[in-house]
Amino acid sequence: MSTHLITADAYFDGITHHAGGPYRIRVNDGQIEEVTKGALDVEASADHAHVIHSAFVLPGLVEGHCHVFLDGGELDFQTRKAYLKAPFDEMSSRARLSVAQNVDSGITLIRDAGDIHGVNTRMKEEIDADPHSVVDMLSPGVAIRKIGRYGSFMAREITDLDGIVQTIREITPNASQLKVLLTGIIDFEKGTMKGGPQFTLEEIRVIVETARESGLLTYAHCSGEDGLRLAVEAGIDSIEHGFFMTREILQVMAEKGIAWVPTYSPVDFQLQRPELAGWNAATCDRLRAILENHNMHVALAYGMGVSVVTGSDAGSYGAVHGQALIDELFYLHHAGGSVADVLASATSLPRRLWGCPSADIVAGNQANLLLLEGSPFEDLNHVRRPLGIFRRTWHPLAEKAG
Numbered sequence: 072m073s074t075h076l077i078t079a080d081a082y083f084d085g086i087t088h089h090a091g092g093p094y095r096i097r098v099n100d101g102q103i104e105e106v107t108k109g110a111l112d113v114e115a116s117a118d119h120a121h122v123i124h125s126a127f128v129l130p131g132l133v134e135g136h137c138h139v140f141l142d143g144g145e146l147d148f149q150t151r152k153a154y155l156k157a158p159f160d161e162m163s164s165r166a167r168l169s170v171a172q173n174v175d176s177g178i179t180l181i182r183d184a185g186d187i188h189g190v191n192t193r194m195k196e197e198i199d200a201d202p203h204s205v206v207d208m209l210s211p212g213v214a215i216r217k218i219g220r221y222g223s224f225m226a227r228e229i230t231d232l233d234g235i236v237q238t239i240r241e242i243t244p245n246a247s248q249l250k251v252l253l254t255g256i257i258d259f260e261k262g263t264m265k266g267g268p269q270f271t272l273e274e275i276r277v278i279v280e281t282a283r284e285s286g287l288l289t290y291a292h293c294s295g296e297d298g299l300r301l302a303v304e305a306g307i308d309s310i311e312h313g314f315f316m317t318r319e320i321l322q323v324m325a326e327k328g329i330a331w332v333p334t335y336s337p338v339d340f341q342l343q344r345p346e347l348a349g350w351n352a353a354t355c356d357r358l359r360a361i362l363e364n365h366n367m368h369v370a371l372a373y374g375m376g377v378s379v380v381t382g383s384d385a386g387s388y389g390a391v392h393g394q395a396l397i398d399e400l401f402y403l404h405h406a407g408g409s410v411a412d413v414l415a416s417a418t419s420l421p422r423r424l425w426g427c428p429s430a431d432i433v434a435g436n437q438a439n440l441l442l443l444e445g446s447p448f449e450d451l452n453h454v455r456r457p458l459g460i461f462r463r464t465w466h467p468l469a470e471k472a473g
């Protein structure tokens with residue numbers, strides 16, 4: 072039996088901000104036994120509990136969309152291209168680093184978003200087999216796409232309706248959820264989508280239905296009004312990226328309980344470093360307009376009760392694992408999400424939507440805690456300086472980072 076007492080001036084339980092502490096979170100054998108208000112007394116400190124002091128505690132963060140086999144910090148286009156032909160073991164080493172980068176940022180649940188090689192499946196197996204792992208992982212294995220369309224590095228090709236059912240059945244054993252590529256990518260120079268939706272409404276309906284029969288939620292790479300309309304009509308469970316969002320589509324998402332993972336990082340990076348891709352002033356203006364539209368609709372989404380979930384698309388060009396997810400909190404807050412909204416998007420909400428064990432800070436739950444040296448309600452920058460993670464036992468992070 073090991074007992075830990077975690078002290079905090081304030082905490083966010085996953086839904087509610089509890090200010091005006093001090094508070095004590097008592098953890099026994101990895102489980103939260105009680106959360107009480109009041110300073111540490113002599114009696115408590117004499118019962119052989121390990122005491123950990125912090126300023127602020129919240130549930131471990133969730134990275135809702137990343138590709139662990141890719142290094143978003145690699146900015147050389149040729150190196151990135153060559154890497155896609157690297158041996159499986161080299162990719163696995165990269166993925167282990169990506170997972171470690173997530174943990175170092177205070178992330179305790181990662182949802183991968185697809186890789187054609189199955190490196191994500193390998194990582195999930197390693198994590199699941201490690202009883203001391205601080206982080207959990209959901210993985211789709213390989214995603215699906217229409218033949219000849221965008222997504223070769225992460226998705227298998229499907230030609231027709233029969234192929235949909237067959238392929239989903241084949242990839243289901245390695246899939247926590249089904250990742251679907253519904254559209255192409257953004258043409259930044261034109262400020263529009265490259266090509267139309269990959270699948271017809273009928274095909275998307277079959278995808279959703281087949282996934283549900285296999286017990287899988289669906290999440291779709293999808294941007295542009297045409298694709299978004301089809302996705303929400305067919306009842307996809309989560310829209311990934313969702314650029315060129317509209318109020319009308321958000322309305323349907325609110326009604327049907329469809330989540331949105333806005334993944335700002337890769338698009339914002341294009342604007343931060345336009346010289347890397349050679350963007351001129353006109354393209355930068357288009358990027359700014361795309362991001363402004365995103366901000367407006369993220370604010371609307373929070374107001375309308377749409378489930379906004381944090382995900383950075385880390386592994387994509389310029390989106391570094393861990394850091395990029397922290398950046399997403401700032402993008403969502405800048406767009407108009409309150410600190411409590413944004414922290415819920417990054418903790419309790421995705422776990423609830425995906426059927427994962429709750430990490431909310433209440434008695435009875437397994438401790439899955441992130442400790443900070445200051446309150447994000449006073450300054451959101453405190454999420455950039457995690458002290459450590461408590462899962463089963465204490466895992467300090469600050470010394471490593473320093």
Ligand SMILES: [Zn+2]
Pocket residue numbers: 136137138184384
């Ligand atoms: Zn992605």
